[in-house]
């Protein structure tokens with residue numbers, strides 16, 4: 001009896017605490033805690049396949065906080081890392097967001113097993129008015145929980161916080177729908193365009209805007225999106241193709257052949273990318289690389305990168321934006337047995353368009369017709385049916401996707417209804 005009573009009391013306390021914290025979140029008013037500027041914490045994320053360390057580089061005060069001033073506590077919990085900002089004095093959680101990084105992808109490579117390597121990253125959030133405690137958490141593969149990997153006390157009045165503009169570049173507003181706190185700000189940055197080629201960059205961004213605003217869900221959300229183009233000028237034209245021994249000196253240091261994958265176009269020079277992107281209010285970094293080689297990459301709340309002179313670049317860009325904006329997973333797979341599993345099939349992935357069926361209720365079950373079988377057979381009968389199709393996330397078995405074809409699976413298709421819903425929610429979150 002006694003034990004039962006105690007349990008009951010504990011659960012009441014827990015429920016009350018939960019209600020209190022929900023209440024606190026809704027009471028956080030932007031102007032009480034933050035200025036209009038952005039705080040950027042630059043660091044190196046380093047380690048091996050099984051270890052990770054964070055080494056602080058420097059803290060910057062930047063001109064614009066481009067994000068929402070309404071939604072300060074991110075309810076989605078997407079991404080492999082989570083940033084929590086607490087007011088030091090009261091220990092109130094005043095801002096959170098999630099992201100992914102190039103470092104975690106490198107952790108799955110062969111060389112990570114016995115090599116320590118460091119990748120530049122930044123945490124960005126509205127500039128606090130009072131001292132804060134920053135907490136960086138990393139998702140645990142085994143059970144999807146988060147563990148703290150870095151903590152830092154920051155006094156926003158610290159005289160060592162850098163305030164200078166680190167780079168200069170011209171920029172244009174390509175599409176302007178609302179003030180930057182009430183819109184998702186997509187910031188395109190040029191790489192591998194010389195001064196003579198920079199007009200071409202603006203045209204490439206214009207075409208990307210026209211394309212994006214014709215496809216769902218973006219076509220119905222144009223009043224919630226701003227598009228900026230930052231003309232970072234490069235010394236040389238093009239990008240690095242290591243497998244062809246071609247090396248170019250470019251503003252953002254992009255390269256193909258990332259982690260041995262020829263088409264994987266990325267840049268590990270994150271601080272240079274941020275220097276340019278943060279010249280304007282920024283929610284999403286979109287890098288256009290001046291190359292006609294097919295390729296790209298997209299990492300959640302980090303960047304998306306596309307080879308912008310390739311004939312398929314508009315479709316590649318939209319796919320990569322699915323990763324970087326919506327934290328969507330790849331819905332494609334091969335029949336080859338993957339040597340390293342990116343997904344743990346014993347847990348439910350945070351990617352909204354993939355499920356292991358461990359917790360399907362948290363995914364698109366609410367959108368499913370009750371007559372659709374689970375799993376759903378890949379037959380002509382179901383070509384345009386939302387279902388639960390086996391194969392996705394690079395694995396032929398044990399991971400399921402919502403549609404037979406989707407832009408996250410192959411070029412030439414629209415985003416499926418689940419991907420559309422996720423992207424819509426994120427855009428609305430950023431523009432409230």
Ligand SMILES: [Zn+2]
Pocket residue numbers: 331353402403406407408415416417418419
């Ligand atoms: Zn999809």
